Amino acid sequence: MLLIKLIGSALIITSTTLIGFCYGGKYTDRLNNLIYLEQCFKILETEIVYGANPLPEALSNVYKKGNKKVSFIFQEIKNHLQRSKKGNLYQSFSSIEWILKNRLNLKEEDIEIILSLGRVLGSSDRLDQEKNFNFIFKQMELLQKDAKIDRDRNERLYKNLGILSGIAILIILV
Template sequence: MFMIKTLACLIIILSSTTLGFSYSKLYNERLSNLINFQHCIQILETEIIYAANPLPDALKEVYNKGNKKVSYIFDEIRNYLLNNKNSNVYDGFLHIASELNEGLCFKEQDIEIILSFGRSLGISNRTDQEKYFKVLEVQLKAQQREAEEEKLKNGKMYKSLGILIGFGIVLALY
């Protein structure tokens, strides 16, 4: 009987600790994905502004050169635009909005910034596009700082909470 109680206690503690660490990992993922997304945006800027590639070609280059953990989104946008000839770039960005939240752990504010950029992409001349890229870069850097702060603050908290809740449940049961 003692063995079963000990095993149950260990399972409870390990489960709650795992949940705490898993939730903490979401903060790490968001920061990492924001950094990788910004790198992909820099590739896109180079392809559009300096190489003067058409948008579908530029999106393909971002997919090929960027970190696949994030760059697949640009391939999704490209495929959407190629398969839906009457749609605009913003529709392509709207198409991937749920993936930004679920797959990349982006917050609503991150997604709004990206969708705002999607509205302006491809509708003006190269000089204006360059300005839009700079604005996006500043906004993404601010989001990265926020994500770093949240990671430091909340990441440790959820790890600790997971462990403490596990011990609390064990103490409450015995």
């Protein structure tokens, strides 16, 4: 009987700790994904402004050169753009909104910055595109600072909360 109680206690603490680590890890994932997205945007800027590549080719190159944790979204944008011949670039960017929110753990303000890039991309000459990219980079920097603050504040909280809730459940059950 004692062995069953020990195994049950270990399972409760382990499961609540894992849940806490999963919730806490979302904050680190958001920060890392924002950093990777900024790198992909820099590759896209190079492809469009300096390489003067057509947009589908530039998106494909970002997919190939960028970090695969986030660069797959550029392939999705390219595929959507090619499938919908009459669609515009903003519609292709908004088609990945669900992926950005659920798979990359981005917040609404992060997604809005990415969608704003879809609104302005390809709508002006190279000089204006460069200005738009610089504006996006400044906004991404602010989002990264915000994500770092959120991570520092909440990651430890959720990890400790997972462990402590497991101990509290054990105290209640025993």
